[in-house]
Amino acid sequence: MDAAFVIEKFILVAVIFGVSLLIAMYSTYAERKVAAFLQDRLGPDRAGPFGILQPLADGVKMFMKEEIVPATSNKWLFMVGPGLAMLTACIASAVIPWGSPIAIGDRVIPLQVTDINVGVLYIFGVVSLGVYGVMIGGWASNNKYSLLSAIRAASQNISYEIAMGLSIIALLLMTNTLSLKEIVEQQHGWHWNVLYQPVGFLIFMICAFAETNRAPFDLPECETELIGGYHTEYSSMKLGFYLFAEYINMFISSAVMATLYWGGYNYPGMDYVAAHLGATWAPLIGTGVFFLKIFAFIFFFMWVRWTIPRFRYDQLMNLGWKALIPLAIANIIVTGVVIAIIEKF
């Protein structure tokens, strides 16, 4: 392990972390602008031109607010909750391949922090940990609405994880690998997995909405029933961390969907570009394409949020257990049969 390797990885981690935070910050702005657009309003336009300084103003406001810790809460866990939410949101980005290896001078630098051979399962594990931030925070608040929200979050997370896992199995049957890098490499050009696994992608996407607590699945923070849900008692930057973690989760799950199903950094005509631009600039264009896909997904997340009303709790459970899980199992069987037939003939 030479020093250059350590420095290289350190820079990569720092850049990914910074970009995640930046995108999360501007997602809050984009959310309000998209909401305004869909509701025929202007949205934030006071801070800076077109209101682009609004996230900074919001951040300063969050930091400056008085911090209130409820007297009857469990102080230590009350503090751990938002930290855990933030941590689990950030660590998933370690296995996502952000671009094909880039050549700078003589060195070829992979744009992926680590290519572990169980990358897909790692993402899945981090997603399943994500609920602890909500659960611990909700319980430690010692507020019955927060507690109800924590319980809802737990059951929702568990229910949709099953369908999510099953939808990935169908994909893995086709790719024969758990490494995200290899999955992306297989989708070279336009051979994107979504063309072969449309049903799997649909299930995965619905589950991603549920796992990130985004509308129409934002029952843990359902304000008409639970005040603010798990973050009712939170104020100042602790609340900010919870809200921020949601946006980072949205960014990461968009990246995962783009990686698994929409070809990652591959795009039609990439070979032509690679041949003409060389090994330094072509990967950067690939990364740009990848981010375009991510932004499209983030926009889609917002579009859905401001279009579809929140589900009722029984509808949520019915959809998860009686629609998505059987559909995912049927998808696995059909995929398996088709693969067997193709291999036979």
Add this chain to the structure above:
Amino acid sequence: MSTQVFYFVATLSILFSLMVIFAKNPIHSVLYLILTFFTFTVHYVLLNAQFLAVVNFIVYMGAIMVLFLFVLMLLNLNKETEPAKSPLVKIAAAIAGGCLIVTLIGSFKAVSISNPLSLKNPGLGLVENLGKELFGPFLLPFELSSLLLLAAMVGAVILAKKDHTEEA
């Protein structure tokens, strides 16, 4: 390097498992249990069993412990709801625990430290090799255990259904 990491993580495992027992609050117990499982995940990684590590991570830390927490939060246990145990039970527990300690100490004294064991195939824990083992030589036990799980699932569904019709 990896030996030092092992001793560090092993110490943490023991520490957290003790905290599971000594924590007064059941929720804290569960949280320590989650940390214990996390140290187990690290142990699996040290053994180069990446698949087992990540499955332990997903199933135990991510799913089963969430359900534990879920149930404990629903019950909302505290000092008032804790059932008072009779002295007879306490004495019986103390005797049983004492017997266990004596047995454990006796067995530890009998065992000598084993020679370091090296795997023939260090990559055994990787997904590919594990899958080939499970669906090759161990196909029958694997299928039987999956049948067992299926039976448990069907049983759980039937129990849930029965309650439902009685209420209605």
